[in-house]
Structures are given as C-alpha cells and as structure tokens.
Amino acid sequence: MDFSVSISASPHQTKTPAISVGVFADGVLSVAADAIDRASSGAIRAVIKAEFTGRAGSTLVLRNLDGVAAPRIVLVGLGKQAEYTPRVHARAEQAFAAYCVQARLIEATSTLAAIDCPTAPLRDRARSAAAACGEATYHYDASFGKPDPNARPKLKKLTLQFANAADKAAATIGLTEGGALAHGMSLARTLGNLPGNICTPTYLGEQAKALGKEFKSLSVKVLDRKQIEALKMGSFLSVARGSVEQPRFIVLHYKGKPVAAKRGAKDPAGPIVLVGKGITFDSGGISLKPAATMDEMKFDMCGAASVLGTLRAVAEIGLPGEIIGLIPTCENMPSGSANKPGDVVTSMSGQTIEILNTDAEGRLILCDALTYAERFKPSAVIDIATLTGACVVALGKVNTGLFASDDALAEALLAAGKQSMDTAWRLPLDDAYQEQLKSNFADMANIGGQPGGAVTAACFLARFAKAYHWAHLDIAGTAWRGNSDKGSTGRPVPMLLQYLINQA
Numbered sequence: 067m068d069f070s071v072s073i074s075a076s077p078h079q080t081k082t083p084a085i086s087v088g089v090f091a092d093g094v095l096s097v098a099a100d101a102i103d104r105a106s107s108g109a110i111r112a113v114i115k116a117e118f119t120g121r122a123g124s125t126l127v128l129r130n131l132d133g134v135a136a137p138r139i140v141l142v143g144l145g146k147q148a149e150y151t152p153r154v155h156a157r158a159e160q161a162f163a164a165y166c167v168q169a170r171l172i173e174a175t176s177t178l179a180a181i182d183c184p185t186a187p188l189r190d191r192a193r194s195a196a197a198a199c200g201e202a203t204y205h206y207d208a209s210f211g212k213p214d215p216n217a218r219p220k221l222k223k224l225t226l227q228f229a230n231a232a233d234k235a236a237a238t239i240g241l242t243e244g245g246a247l248a249h250g251m252s253l254a255r256t257l258g259n260l261p262g263n264i265c266t267p268t269y270l271g272e273q274a275k276a277l278g279k280e281f282k283s284l285s286v287k288v289l290d291r292k293q294i295e296a297l298k299m300g301s302f303l304s305v306a307r308g309s310v311e312q313p314r315f316i317v318l319h320y321k322g323k324p325v326a327a328k329r330g331a332k333d334p335a336g337p338i339v340l341v342g343k344g345i346t347f348d349s350g351g352i353s354l355k356p357a358a359t360m361d362e363m364k365f366d367m368c369g370a371a372s373v374l375g376t377l378r379a380v381a382e383i384g385l386p387g388e389i390i391g392l393i394p395t396c397e398n399m400p401s402g403s404a405n406k407p408g409d410v411v412t413s414m415s416g417q418t419i420e421i422l423n424t425d426a427e428g429r430l431i432l433c434d435a436l437t438y439a440e441r442f443k444p445s446a447v448i449d450i451a452t453l454t455g456a457c458v459v460a461l462g463k464v465n466t467g468l469f470a471s472d473d474a475l476a477e478a479l480l481a482a483g484k485q486s487m488d489t490a491w492r493l494p495l496d497d498a499y500q501e502q503l504k505s506n507f508a509d510m511a512n513i514g515g516q517p518g519g520a521v522t523a524a525c526f527l528a529r530f531a532k533a534y535h536w537a538h539l540d541i542a543g544t545a546w547r548g549n550s551d552k553g554s555t556g557r558p559v560p561m562l563l564q565y566l567i568n569q570a
Contacts, residue, residue, distance in 0.1 A: 067203065067248065068223040069196050069241040072175070075229040078105035082175040082225065084127075084138035086162040090147040091120035097229060098177035102139055106131040110141065120144060123157040125165050140165055142178060152186035153487055155179075156194045163202035166221045173223035179237065180228045188233055190485065192226055192240025193247065197560070199224050200248020206259045206553065246382035247563055251556030254368070254375030258546060258554025262347035262364040267314040267395040270344055270370060274316045274393070277374065281381035283322060289315040299394075299434035301413040305427045306396035308351055308404025315435070316344075316370075318377050318391035325387045325570065335445040337388035338569065340377070340562065341435045343428045343451035344370030344395025351398045351424030352406055359548065366428070368545035368554060369450040370395055376562040385570045390442050394431040398424070410508045414438065415530055420508035428453050429526045430512060436530040446475050446535045448565075449527065450558060451542075456519030457493075458543035465491040466558050467540035469524035475535050482565035488558050490539065499525045 074080060077087070077098040087099035093114055095103060103110035109131050118126045122145030127138055142158045144150055158178050166174045179191040186194070203221050207213035226237055257265055257273065271288035278286035294303060294315050306313035325335070345366040349355060355363065370393040377391045405411070405424045412418050414434040421430070428451050439447050457467040466483070468490040470476035476492055483489040502514030502522050510529065514522030524538045544557045 067196070067199055067221070067245060069245050070223070070225045071234050071237045071241065072225050072227045073229070073231045073234060074227055076101065077177055077227060078102045078134045080175055080227065081135045083136070083171045083173060084140055084166060084169070085136045085175045085227070086140045086142050086178055088144045088158060088178050088181050089114060089118065089120045089141050090144045090150070091122070092147055093120070094147050096177065096181050098180065098227070099141070102131070102134055105133040107133065110139070113141070118143070122154050123161045125161050127165070136175070144181070150183055152183055152190065152194065155181070155183050155186060155191055156198060156487055159195045159198035160201060163198045163221070167202045167219040170220050172220050173225070174221065175225045175227050177227045179226050180233070188236045189240040192237040193244035195224065195226055196241050196244025197247050200251060204252055204255060206256060208256060208259070209261055209264065243383055243567065246379040247560060249382060250375035250379030250563065251559045253378050254371040254559050255554040255556045257371040257374065258365050258368045260364070262397070265364070265367065266311050266346055267344065267397070268312060270346065270367065270393065270395050271314040271316055274318055274374060277318070277378055277381070283320055283384065284377060284381045285319045287317040289317070297414060297438065299414045300411050301419055302394050302396070302431040302434040304405050304409070304411040304421070305398055305430050308401045309397035309399040311346070311397045313394070313396035316391070316393035316395065318373070320377055320380055320389040320391070322384060322388070323386040336443040337390050337445065338566065339390040339392060339439045339442055339444045339447040340373045341392045341432060341439060341447060341449040342370035342373035343367065343432055343449070343453065344393045345398055345428060345431070346395060348398045348425070348427065349400060351404050351427060352400050353423045353425040354400060355425060362546065362548060362552070365546040365554060366452050367395065368452050368541060371554070372450050372541070372557070372559050372562065375556065375559045376566070379559065379563050380566055385566060387570050389566065390439070390444070392435045392439060394435045396431065398427045413530070417510065417529065418508040420505040420511045422511050423513045426513045426523070429523055432527055433530040436527060436536070440533045444534050446537070447531060448479070448537045448539065448562070450539045450562070452545050453540045454520040454523045454542055457540040460493070460520055461491055461543055463543050463547070465489050466544045466561070467520055468492045468537065469495045469540070470537040471495065471528060471531065472535035472537070475537050478568065479537055479561065479565055482568055483561045486560035486564040488560035490558070490561065493524070494521060495524055495528060
C-alpha cells in the first residue's frame with residue numbers, strides 16, 4: 067500500500083475515485099461533508115433526511131453529484147457526536163476501506179482522520195487509517211492450488227486529506243507507523259494461517275532469515291538441535307523429541323539508533339526482549355487433544371508469528387533502541403520418543419520439571435527461552451503465547467490475558483493495548499497459586515490442576531523470569547478466530563508495536 071497526505075480546504079474539487087466524509091448520527095456533518103454538501107446544493111443533507119441515519123460504521127455511496135469532482139462520495143456514519151471515540155473512528159476507516167475493496171477501487175481519499183477525536187491525537191488517527199487499509203486488503207491464498215487473481219484486493223493507494231497544512235507532519239508519521247503495522251500484521255497472519263506441514267520450525271527460521279536480509283538493522287541467528295543441546299535447553303528439547311521435524315531456536319537482534327540514558331542513569335537501559343511460543347503444530351503429544359478442532363493447533367505458533375511481525379514493523383519504521391526476539395519452535399507430537407506423563411526433564415536453568423500433562427508443552431519451551439533472555443541484561447521481557455484454554459474461558463475472544471511481575475510494565479502494556487485497540491486484561495500472579503505446582507518428584511510440576519489454569523501457567527513461567535521485569539501475554543483467545551471465520555488475527559502485534567513506540 068502507498069499512503070500519502072494531501073492538503074486541501076476544497077474536498078469537492080478533489081479528483082479521486084472515491085472520497086469518504088463523516089456524518090454523525092445527530093445530523094452533524096464533518097467539515098469535509100459540509101463543504102461537499104454546499105458544493106452539491108444540499109445533496110448530503112437531503113439524503114440524511116431521507117434515509118441515512120449516521121449509525122457508526124454504516125456507509126452510503128452518492129454518485130456523480132453536481133459540483134463535485136469525485137464520482138463517488140462515501141458517507142460514513144460516526145454515531146453520536148458525544149460518543150465519538152478512537153474505536154468508532156477506526157470502525158469508520160475500516161468501513162470505508164472495506165467499501166473500496168468491495169468496489170474494486172485502486173485508490174481512494176479519506177477525510178475521516180481530519181475529524182477531531184478527544185482521546186485520539188492526529189498521529190493515532192492516521193495510524194488507524196493505514197491499519198484499516200491493511201485489514202481490508204489482507205488476502206490469504208498461499209496454499210490454494212489455483213489462486214483466483216480476481217479475489218485479490220485492488221486497493222493500492224490511500225490519501226488522507228486535511229484542510230490545515232500544520233497537520234501534515236503528524237499525519238505522515240502516523241501513516242508510516244500504520245503502514246508498517248499493516249505489513250507486520252500481514253506477516254503474522256499469513257504465518258499463522260499456513261498449514262503445519264508448510265510452516266514448520268525450519269520454515270519459521272527461513273522467514274526470520276529473510277527479514278534479516280530485508281532489513282540491515284535486523285540480525286538473525288537460527289540455532290539447530292546440536293546448538294540447542296549445547297545450551298542445555300532440556301525442557302525445550304523434550305517437547306521436540308516426539309517429532310521428526312527438527313527444532314529451531316531463533317534469535318533476532320534489532321539495533322536502531324541508540325536511546326539516551328534517562329536522567330541520573332549512567333548507561334542506557336538494556337534491550338527489550340520479546341519471546342514467542344513457536345509450536346508449529348500441537349497434537350497435545352501423548353495427552354492427545356480431541357480431534358474436532360485439532361486442525362486449529364497450527365495456530366499454536368502465533369506467539370512466534372507476532373514476534374516476527376512486530377520486529378518487521380519496528381525495522382520498517384526504524385525505531386530507536388535495541389530489541390531482541392527469541393523464538394523456541396518445534397512440534398508437539400505423540401511417538402515412541404515423545405514425552406510421557408510422569409517424565410522429569412531438566413531445564414536450562416537447572417530446575418527440574420515433572421511433566422504431568424504433555425499438552426502443557428508451551429511453558430516447557432518458553433521457560434528455557436526465558437532463561438536464555440538473561441544474557442541480554444534486558445530492561446523488560448515480554449513473552450507471547452497461545453498458552454491456555456483457561457484464559458479463553460476467563461476472557462473470551464476480546465482481551466488478551468496479561469500477567470506481570472512489574473506494575474509499571476503491566477500499566478505500559480495495558481495503556482498500549484487501549485491506544486492500539488488491541489486490549490488486554492491483567493490477571494493475578496499471587497504467590498499462593500505457586501502451591502499448585504508442587505511435585506513429589508521434581509522441583510515443580512508443569513501443571514497445577516484445573517482451578518486457575520491460566521494463572522498457574524503464568525506462575526510456572528514466573529519461576530524462570532526472576533532476573534528482570536517480566537510480563538506474559540496469553541493470546542489463546544485472541545490470536546485466531548474459529549468456525550466459518552477461521553483465521554489468524556495478527557494480535558497482539560498492534561499492542562506490542564504501540565508499546566515499543568511509546569518506549570522509544
């Protein structure tokens with residue numbers, strides 16, 4: 067997608083295949099809508115009176131109005147003016163982008179970001195417009211034998227129009243960030259949507275290397291089984307044992323321009339580390355999952371996909387600072403060499419783990435990656451994982467589960483989630499839950515029973531993340547959709563990118 071900013075106080079003179087203007091539910095017109103209404107002798111107010119209610123996210127197309135250069139004027143409903151929020155604005159941009167895709171347009175102009183929104187600065191509104199285009203134009207056909215070229219969206223260019231030249235700088239920054247976000251989410255979604263026989267641990271390593279070649283600021287190492295063994299990642303390797311697919315440990319190192327040390331500090335803060343769970347297919351192992359929705363376990367690497375998508379966006383923007391991405395990736399399969407309930411394995415940290423359920427494998431690969439993260443002396447570590455069905459039960463498909471050992475880190479992630487409309491909800495991490503992980507035969511068990519399953523999973527990880535500020539995002543409910551709308555969502559790339567932008 068190509069994004070640009072134009073400055074014009076005369077939207078009725080804009081030559082574009084389609085231009086969007088906002089209409090509030092109480093009949094109030096945006097500045098651009100009012101200008102076009104006056105140029106067309108009241109055509110917009112007439113249609114509002116007759117049929118258009120301005121309901122949030124609704125659209126109505128007016129064609130070939132007298133006095134207006136654009137052949138299509140797309141009225142976009144904004145809801146009640148007193149209730150206009152960043153989410154309503156995003157919904158409006160999504161509705162316009164969806165119309166442009168449906169109408170097979172190649173380019174279009176939007177005036178919606180020029181409408182003031184009390185809790186969303188212009189930069190955020192521009193970012194939201196670009197992200198909406200990314201959502202509307204995403205199309206998956208990578209595993210179809212004969213992809214239909216007519217099914218692919220044609221929209222290639224979006225221009226945001228403002229009346230005030232002073233708005234151009236902030237809008238341009240927002241479009242750059244939004245475009246990078248769209249690219250990062252597209253990568254994450256495609257990796258998640260690919261079938262497990264294509265998107266293997268080896269494939270994920272190749273995709274990481276491709277990013278390293280595309281962006282000079284990003285260096286990549288992909289460790290094989292022997293190198294992982296040398297690191298003594300016994301917990302991670304125990305999960306990989308049951309599959310013929312070889313494990314990989316992917317290390318991405320992004321270096322932007324240095325960030326100055328905070329006042330009073332002698333040195334700049336350490337890097338931020340993102341750790342993504344990369345189970346490219348999860349059968350459950352010996353503790354086999356039910357067959358009905360097992361195909362969706364190709365999405366069990368969406369944590370890894372979100373790390374790759376986020377770092378791609380970061381590299382495209384060129385954020386200042388240093389960011390590390392760590393991805394332990396393998397399959398979890400049943401075989402004669404697979405983990406068995408009752409097995410005891412030794413993690414990289416030296417702590418031993420009794421495996422009571424082989425389907426609680428994500429924490430077994432993440433714990434070694436969290437230990438590996440210590441070598442970077444990080445300012446913060448955030449792991450992202452489709453970890454527990456219990457989190458889906460608790461929060462559904464709306465909020466990602468957030469656990470954190472540090473209140474400031476938790477608040478920063480919650481704020482980034484609200485700002486990016488990729489929300490999370492903080493859940494407890496009390497020491498009392500640790501009692502459920504007691505084992506008679508090892509330092510800990512890998513499950514704590516049914517009560518508080520999402521919490522005890524986070525408590526397990528917390529035992530390996532004591533050396534730094536740490537947060538855990540359980541994305542089991544938000545990383546993909548099921549049923550007829552099945553597919554990866556690209557979450558939580560928006561939250562992670564917004565957090566990193568805010569930190570930078």
